[in-house]
Amino acid sequence: MTARPRGTVFEKIWSSHVVTEGPGGHVLLYIDRHLLHEGSTHAWERMARNGSRMRRPDLSFATADHYVLTTPGTPTADAETRKMVESLTRHTTEQGVTFFGVGDDRRGIVHVIGPEQGLTLPGILLVCGDSHTATHGAFGCLAFGVGSTEVEHVMITQTLWQKKPKSLRVTVDGRLGFGVTAKDVILAIIATIGAAGGVGHVIEYAGTVIRAMTMDQRMTVCNMSIEAGARAGMVAPDETTFAYLEGRPFAPKGELWARALAYWKTLPSDLDATFDREVTLDGTEIAPTVTWGTSPQDALPITERVPDPARAADATRRESMERALAYMGLTAGIPLTEITVDRVFIGSCTNSRLDDLRAAAQVVKGKRAVVPAWVVPGSGLIKRAAEAEGLDRVFRDAGFEWREAGCSMCVGMNGETARGGERVASTSNRNFEGRQGQGARTHLVSPAMAAAAAVTGRLTDVRTLRG
Amino acid sequence: MRAFTRLAAVAAPIDLPNVDTDRIIPARFLRKPKNPEYGRFLFHDVRFNADGSEKPDFVLNRPAYRSAQVVVAAENFGCGSSREMAVWALEAFGIRAVIAPSLGDIFHQNCFKNGLLPVILPVAAAASLRGQLHEIPGASVVVDLEAQTVTAPDGAVHRFDVDPFRKRMLLTGQDEIALTLGHETEIGAFEARHAREMPWLVTD
Numbered sequence: 148m149t150a151r152p153r154g155t156v157f158e159k160i161w162s163s164h165v166v167t168e169g170p171g172g173h174v175l176l177y178i179d180r181h182l183l184h185e186g187s188t189h190a191w192e193r194m195a196r197n198g199s200r201m202r203r204p205d206l207s208f209a210t211a212d213h214y215v216l217t218t219p220g221t222p223t224a225d226a227e228t229r230k231m232v233e234s235l236t237r238h239t240t241e242q243g244v245t246f247f248g249v250g251d252d253r254r255g256i257v258h259v260i261g262p263e264q265g266l267t268l269p270g271i272l273l274v275c276g277d278s279h280t281a282t283h284g285a286f287g288c289l290a291f292g293v294g295s296t297e298v299e300h301v302m303i304t305q306t307l308w309q310k311k312p313k314s315l316r317v318t319v320d321g322r323l324g325f326g327v328t329a330k331d332v333i334l335a336i337i338a339t340i341g342a343a344g345g346v347g348h349v350i351e352y353a354g355t356v357i358r359a360m361t362m363d364q365r366m367t368v369c370n371m372s373i374e375a376g377a378r379a380g381m382v383a384p385d386e387t388t389f390a391y392l393e394g395r396p397f398a399p400k401g402e403l404w405a406r407a408l409a410y411w412k413t414l415p416s417d418l419d420a421t422f423d424r425e426v427t428l429d430g431t432e433i434a435p436t437v438t439w440g441t442s443p444q445d446a447l448p449i450t451e452r453v454p455d456p457a458r459a460a461d462a463t464r465r466e467s468m469e470r471a472l473a474y475m476g477l478t479a480g481i482p483l484t485e486i487t488v489d490r491v492f493i494g495s496c497t498n499s500r501l502d503d504l505r506a507a508a509q510v511v512k513g514k515r516a517v518v519p520a521w522v523v524p525g526s527g528l529i530k531r532a533a534e535a536e537g538l539d540r541v542f543r544d545a546g547f548e549w550r551e552a553g554c555s556m557c558v559g560m561n562g563e564t565a566r567g568g569e570r571v572a573s574t575s576n577r578n579f580e581g582r583q584g585q586g587a588r589t590h591l592v593s594p595a596m597a598a599a600a601a602v603t604g605r606l607t608d609v610r611t612l613r614g
Numbered sequence: 615m616r617a618f619t620r621l622a623a624v625a626a627p628i629d630l631p632n633v634d635t636d637r638i639i640p641a642r643f644l645r646k647p648k649n650p651e652y653g654r655f656l657f658h659d660v661r662f663n664a665d666g667s668e669k670p671d672f673v674l675n676r677p678a679y680r681s682a683q684v685v686v687a688a689e690n691f692g693c694g695s696s697r698e699m700a701v702w703a704l705e706a707f708g709i710r711a712v713i714a715p716s717l718g719d720i721f722h723q724n725c726f727k728n729g730l731l732p733v734i735l736p737v738a739a740a741a742s743l744r745g746q747l748h749e750i751p752g753a754s755v756v757v758d759l760e761a762q763t764v765t766a767p768d769g770a771v772h773r774f775d776v777d778p779f780r781k782r783m784l785l786t787g788q789d790e791i792a793l794t795l796g797h798e799t800e801i802g803a804f805e806a807r808h809a810r811e812m813p814w815l816v817t818d
């Protein structure tokens with residue numbers, strides 16, 4: 148074997164995937180895993196038109212998540228939506244790609260099932276035509292989203308031309324307080340560095356708070372790296388990572404597991420590795436966090452008030468704050484806990500895993516939802532596992548809708564949207580104008596905070612509900 | 615891919631920072647085929663009223679900017695979702711270049727793949743350009759890829775950096791897949807070595 152690369156975990160992975168160097172600092176990188184969903188339709192169609200074949204269909208894996216309905220039972224979709232799923236079924240069959248389709252319990256949100264199936268492994272380079280591909284970086288791999296032309300490029304060549312991004316280490320030390328979760332950590336990070344703070348960078352999350360997190364929680368953090376503008380986010384692999392992966396269907400077994408493990412242990416950033424930028428947060432200071440505006444950076448502790456645009460640093464910021472407050476239908480100065488909600492959504496690749504559902508159920512137990520509230524598990528297997536623990540009963544008894552797996556109201560491509568003017572407490576990742584439906588107003592929160600909002604009908608400090 | 619060399623055209627200013635790709639093209643249009651109507655999806659929900667009529671205030675609806683082929687934006691334009699359709703919608707409307715102090719990373723890449731030139735200018739230069747475009751609605755800018763310059767309506771010339779690799783591809787309109795397939799020998803050799811070194815990545 149060649150000499151081990153040194154540096155940060157990102158640099159080690161980068162240099163072990165360089166096929167050849169091109170002009171202007173571009174390198175051709177080899178892709179180990181390519182994940183697909185219905186959104187790849189345009190790429191498949193171009194392939195079909197040109198009569199192209201995939202170079203390595205065995206390294207691609209597909210699922211249907213964005214366009215599948217999540218109505219409990221056997222949903223029937225409209226013709227256009229059904230076409231998206233059917234097209235994926237046909238193309239994957241023709242090219243020989245493994246497909247977790249409707250009716251398969253392994254089907255679910257692409258960023259949930261990759262790790263769940265053991266397809267996501269430390270040290271690999273993984274891409275998907277979706278910006279939340281950064282989620283997989285929680286395993287100490289390099290994972291980033293690409294556009295549909297790049298999807299086609301990977302299908303045909305199993306490679307991509309890339310220029311090396313810069314590195315940013317975000318260290319969260321200390322300990323999280325009661326009621327504070329991974330979602331609050333990443334919202335606090337984005338509020339600190341800004342929605343453009345990570346542009347051109349790969350983030351490595353480090354520090355005692357990150358180390359103490361489960362894999363589900365680390366995925367929540369890495370998932371929203373793109374909301375800070377970053378190309379990717381990652382956490383160096385450790386015993387937590389290895390324990391999660393051992394025995395997963397596509398994870399290596401036996402002798403190969405031992406070899407892989409030995410290699411994975413060499414991946415963490417060397418002590419003398421340097422980053423282009425460093426940011427440090429004190430985890431002890433982080434409170435349950437909510438967004439008030441239309442960018443994920445518009446986040447504040449739940450104990451705060453809606454900010455006043457008059458106090459903005461400059462005219463541009465003032466105008467965009469005014470615009471955000473107008474869209475959100477909020478008045479400056481009111482306490483965040485006085486904002487009433489019309490609907491609650493617990494789901495998405497940010498917060499639909501078992502840890503998330505447990506955290507929400509713990510808050511809900513013995514209470515009643517006073518607004519319509521949905522729980523949409525990230526995969527069929529998570530749904531099963533949650534049912535085995537009785538979580539579905541907790542939600543159903545409290546009047547929540549317990550739905551099938553999919554992206555659902557995170558983006559509403561399948562038609563599951565909030566109505567114009569409706570205010571949603573949502574565990575998803577984007578509070579953009581119109582993201583959850585035309586005119587819909589989104590407040591991003593953790594699963595525990597979403598559950599608290601469901602049972603009180605307003606944004607609520609989950610710490611005041613417990614104990 | 616369509617080549618990009620030099621363009622003298624009307625430019626439209628967009629002052630809002632963090633314009634996300636959900637705003638550039640809402641999710642419900644992503645399934646639509648790329649047909650001649652595609653340009654209508656661009657900024658749909660902020661450009662049209664519920665009844666389909668135009669919002670007269672929206673910049674691209676104002677007579678002076680309707681023929682714009684350049685957008686001059688603020689920080690972090692094109693952030694969010696990876697949807698390449700955001701670039702398709704801009705292109706279908708007639709936009710050939712996007713100038714901003716920073717762009718979403720994936721959007722930035724997607725521009726190059728569709729013959730659109732993304733130009734990063736310093737915050738002050740982009741702000742000055744937008745200011746002039748507001749003052750003289752319908753004013754033109756010149757974007758010259760070969761020379762790597764943007765000429766403002768007031769005649770000021772702003773130099774910009776562009777990756778030499780992407781520049782060459784854009785100037786010639788070369789297809790990237792064809793270029794990569796020219797490296798078949800290296801890809802094959804890498805693949806064989808990689809499978810030896812990390813055999814656990816081979817699926818069966």
Ligand code: SF4
Binds near residue numbers: 213258496554576
């Ligand atoms: S859950 Fe939301 S963010 Fe995640 S892949 Fe689906 S649509 Fe995208």
